[in-house]
Amino acid sequence: MKSQPLNSAPNKGEDYFHNEIMQHGRVQVEATDADQHAHNLTNWQQQYDQVSAGSFYGQVVEIQFEGLQLFQEHTSQALRQTCNTWDQSLWLGIPVNQHQSSKINGLSIDNNNIMCRPGNCEFELVTPHDFDIYGLVVEQKKIQSMAESQNISINWNHLYQQGRLTLPEKTITALRFVLNNLLSVSDSHQRPAKLQHDVIMMALLESLENSQPVKNEPLSFFRRQQIVEHVKDYLRLHQDSAVTINDLCALSHVSRRTLQYSFETILGISPLRYLRLSRLNGVRRELLANHTESIADIAAKWGFWHLSQFTQDYKQLFNELPSVTLGNRANRQKAALLVGA
Template sequence: MVCKHRTTFPHHAMSHALVPRPLLLQRSSHDVDEQATLLQGWQQDYVQLSSGAFEGRFVEARLARMHLFVEDTSRRLLQRGARPADRLALGVPLSLGRGPVSFCGHTDWQGPAREAHFCSFSGADGFEFMTPEGLSMAGLDLPLDELLALATEEDHPALGRLASQAGLHRADPAGLRALQEQLSGALALITALPARQDDERACTQLQQALMSNVLALLPGSLTPTAPHRAAQLVARAQAFVRDDPETPHTVATLCQALGVSRRTLQAAFQQVTGLAPAAFLRTVRLAGARRALKEARSVAEAATQWGFWHLGLFAQDYRALYDELPSQTWRRLHGGPAALH
């Protein structure tokens, strides 16, 4: 479902495009015009549609070549804007609030599947978004060239469509939930511990993980793989990870290294191990984080080194696997209370 609406923008919405911004920005607003200017380079224009005082909140982080943000708006708005063709900008709702919502004229955000959609903002025609009251939207803006380089050839047409025209898209709920948790968790951690922005390697790994989760949202179906070939593929995947134990691989980087599609890898792992490749990689990353706790100055440092930017989910998964919290491991190894920073 794509947007056919060409948007024109007022001068005030474009005048902020070249203003330098810090790596981490937190702002609140009581004016819709001011709120529209907070996303740099989006050429946005907001019109308030429902009555009452407006309250807005905006948190963003710019890390590596990616841009993450969460925007909360209290009133129903008409939002118009555009993104350049060399970027892929996606919106994932954290809460759709109250009342009707439409994106580029499509109202699929209704009924039981209300939460199982995301929107692509990119495209020459721009986007038009009629938001509900109480919207909380997480956004992710990534370089298209790096996404294409990480994707398999079969994913290139879908990526091209996402980047060329704004639209509303149905997604696998589990995959969408994983991206929601990753976006909101990363921003919460960076906001609480801004020093983690300075770890260039960890931020680059976060970008890789986010790109992998975006590729997982692309349409496609699992295709069975011959048992012998599936076993060989899983063995190759495990050997590749075993030979590079200090890198927190993602499904996308594993597919790239093995020269197979995401769906082929998924089908092979399900047939041979009963696990998704993401679940296998999560256990490998948890083992890496456990090793990192021996030298790390904090739990957060060990977690983010291995691609865990949502500390609550990291602690939950770690405890399920090792029967103790990462803070307990850190305290046992270092003595004294676990450092968070």
């Protein structure tokens, strides 16, 4: 099954590219900043940290029905994503390509796995370069009602407790085919909305009926997960502090090797790289926000005291200088004032 190709990335101009196209009930939104892209998905609360180096391009193609959301998301750079969708819903995440590695809450996604989380329940994704994913968000009462009408039993405990479900290869291939077909532009205007809605719901129910929970991880995995969360919480509260590996080991009461292995298992990166990346992304969010602080002041708030080294690291990650980011923010503010005049 070959997915519908997404548009190629535009060239970055003076401002961060943002485009929204509506066609036959489909909404397509593009962005060239990871965290701005995170806010382009309707009714989600998200924050994206860019992990790999280079310019970012993201695209969301979305279709909305009452109590039902279908989308395909493309991201060009590796990311760490904090996600949360609307209350009383169920989210299924289906990687478009079988062999793209990703993680949900530190759990690796294999070829026939899909991701699953209830609404109003924050979760974390780690995704690679050039990642594409289908997403389905459905009101739980809508799933239950349609399941009962089809005499299908839904195991809600599995759906609440598992970050991953396994589908038979035939089922997940059929699901990808249906979702790709519904999101394609070519003949979407020829399908009545109710037909699209019912096709999605039937594909969803068939997938849930045939799904199995993935085998539980060993207790050592959850211990590593606790170590990483403890360190992340500490760093979040001490964003401007100079922190060493020895400090984090003492905080967690573990050896350097255990700390390193815990981060690599859960997030796929070392603790020091996590620290540097999270702080660089924090600076970028503040540079893009509406305030008047200088680059040096913002960098210092995030623990970067050597401005020249900070500038070099920032450019290496985002492929632009902090001054360019700040200038693009100023351009957007000026444009907004002109529009409002």
